[in-house]
Amino acid sequence: MASSWIHTLASSLLLTMMIIRTAIAKEDFKLRPFEIDLSDRVPRMIRQIQESHLPQTPVYTDTGTSAGITLSDLKSFKQQWLTSFDWDQEQISLNKFSHFTAEIEGLTVHFIHEKSGAADAIPLLLIHGWPGSFLEFIPLVDDLTKTAMTKSGKRVSFDVIVPSLPGFAFSSSPPIDWTIQDTTRVFNTLMTHVLAYEEYATFGTDWGSGVAYSLYDQWNTTVRAAHLDFLPFYPLSSAELAAENITLTGLEEFEEDVTITWSNEGTGYFSEQTTKPNTIGLALYDSPIGQLAWIGEKFMNWSDPDAGHAPSVLTRNEILRSVSLYYLTESFASSVVIYAQNPNGFSTVYSKALNDAPLLFSAFKYNPGFWPPALVAQVGNLVYYKNHGFGGHFPGLDNPPALLGDLREIGSYWEASK
Template identity: 65%
Template sequence: MHSSSIRFLLLAFLGAALVDEAVGGKSFNLKPFTVDLCDSVPRMLKQIQNTALPSSPEYAGVGSSFGIDLGVLKNLQSEWLTDFDWQKEQYSLNQLNHYTAEIEGLTIHFIHERSKDPNAIPLILNHGWPGSFLEFLPVLDQLTQKASTSAGKTVSFDVIIPSLPGFTFSTAPPANWTYSDTARVFNTLMTEVLGYKTYATSGTDLGAAITYAMYDQFNTTARAGHFVFLPFFPLDFAQLAAANISLSPLETIEEENFVQWNTVGNGYFIEHTTKPNTIGLALYDSPIGQLSWIAEKFISWSDPRAGTPPSVLNQNEILLSVSLYYLTRSIVSGMYTYAQNANGFATDYVKAQTDAPMIFSAFKYNIAFWPAEMVEKVGNLKLYSNHDFGGHFPGLDNPTALLKDLREIATYWVD
């Protein structure tokens, strides 16, 4: 029997305190975790209700061109008060298998859902900002089920979704904590805490930088990498032309989206990287402030067709994400991740030190774009898929496409 199976049988029958001693490894204090934030909700709702917003825009006609539209924000505020039900959402979250483990002095929260297939591939999904483990829930159950790849190969996954250090239920890391540090901790989670000898890894946004570090630095254990984002600064139109890279009509739109983000959409990035305390503390005890800051990203970084199939991104999903940030008091520590990794985008495209397969998924409305010619410079690219629906949060924007691409890991998987 696989060591991870032994560990979780012991967790079920002996209790969390005995697991590490019984398995014979280091003590990681592995134990089940229950989401329990209801006591803080009445205060949050009172603050939402007491927050006054302007009755009309200070400058008419600007819409969302200078940030979140006032009408949209007021509509979200109203839904938060009248239709959003945290207790219902919390009950749903607690139907999943949550755990915490102590690794390098940090409490790491994660979800672990296991396939019934003994040959399932272990898969760790790394979120970014302003995401959380929530953004992968639409594909979680299906990933654990047996399915077929495009070539007819059977595939299912044991799925692990950790909360990044400083996000939601994972404790904030010390100063100067890098993506490589998180990659090391997550590799320990996969191999020593959960007992997997090898695994696949996937990441979005900040999570892509962590996934790339795992793919590059832990090349004997991270044996496949899937990406929708890269920790390499994208090229502009002139640089792409200089590299003799021509773009299709879809790729041209995607490149225009990057140019737009890099021109007028990266103010948050500069603020988080240089002055996270200023904006973080300003928003720390303001649910409407956090809603304005975060909802604007979900809306502007997603497909304009959000909420229509295959998208599952609606206002309730946005309110759930913001509620989780506010109720766990993680807005400041999440922002600090940018300042701790100020050089998170590399300008030199360097090949990862691994022969593990790489899969890349591009989505039409993501905020950055890498053509296949650039992706293959940094990894052992085996499959490049480009989707004309979806954006920066593919688990919400286009879960169907994300699920399909993740399953293709099995096509190239060698344990």
């Protein structure tokens, strides 16, 4: 009896100590609920849009978006921004999610954290890139927390964590020498110390793929599955693929052509933001129309031509919501610095991650970066590869059902990874 009582007391004390330790840790990180409230900045944004002056006639032959956003598109966006877009309603919608901030290494890190409620839910860290934001994953969050079946017949649901990269939206700007590896370390701290997950999975796109891949590589005891739709390695040319004896299907040849076109004609922004981020950052800092032209063109050129039609939810209103978030949070200038901080963020040398955990990959037809399965297999333990004939660089918006289904396949491999 005494032994049982002592054991019970010891267990109770241990549990109390764990609770106290967790509480102290959370207090150290200043974990706080967060509510979006940018309404007081909206009138000035509207005035800026109203007072912006656009040319009456095209300044360059209208050849579609190959030369950048067209004057007609910009005028149409401006009209919609002023007449039917409603930030206050967007804000109400976004505040239905559970937002938080935490202080990690002197940075304020903003994130959404929605829990499944299932005891076996997989913690899933979703990481955006540029010119994206946490908004990219909003269409997926609720469905990911619901229990579903994988193709192999396993039940799966997720605790979903969607942070804003440092310098984006509500996350504070990092020091000037900040790198993707620094963000990797901070996000791992968020998952393992602030939120107390021992293991988790991650998905990344664009710059977020660099963070997710770095987590997969460097934090291989805690990251037990990774899913990407972009690689932090430069795509290969057709000649380089042929030299590696990689043959392509018809869809893959189309995707390779999209990548080659982007490489030849669509990288001006990349050079500017890598070498002169201050120039473009400060030039457009207080210009909502300027940010719309710069960012909106990427959303339009990197997405499926049928974006905005089912299954895509990448409407013009969604583009305006994204640009409004950049302008209202005053984060455009700090967001473009990620390019200058990581001039070698995309490598020309393919290397294998130090992780045997599952790696999954989703390809989308109009994504300006294409990697066939044989290339993806060179950088990790590739267990799943799915190519989609609809969608582009922002699949969480451009083809949410496809990305949702692919993410759920993490559940097919999760148990085996432990």
